Amino acid sequence: MKNLFLEIHNQVSDIWDERKGLDWTNKTHEQQRIINRLENKVKKLRETLNEFDKEFIFLRDFYLGEK
Incomplete structure (x- = not known):
């Protein structure tokens, strides 16, 4: 259970980091x-x-x- 919780935490952090990248780029192909x-x-x-x-x-x- 602890491993699953940590995996969820890491996945959410990765998603958040990707989302921040979306804010910084203005190129359509990179956004896609x-x-x-x-x-x-x-x-x-x-x-x-x-x-x-x-x-x-x-x-x-x-x-x-x-x-």
């Missing part, structure tokens, strides 16, 4: 490259968040005995 990288990183973040959610639900059910 940044947007493409952002889309890929957001997709990966969604996958990681789904993993985190599954892990959290498992731990909640295990420790609280809920279903």
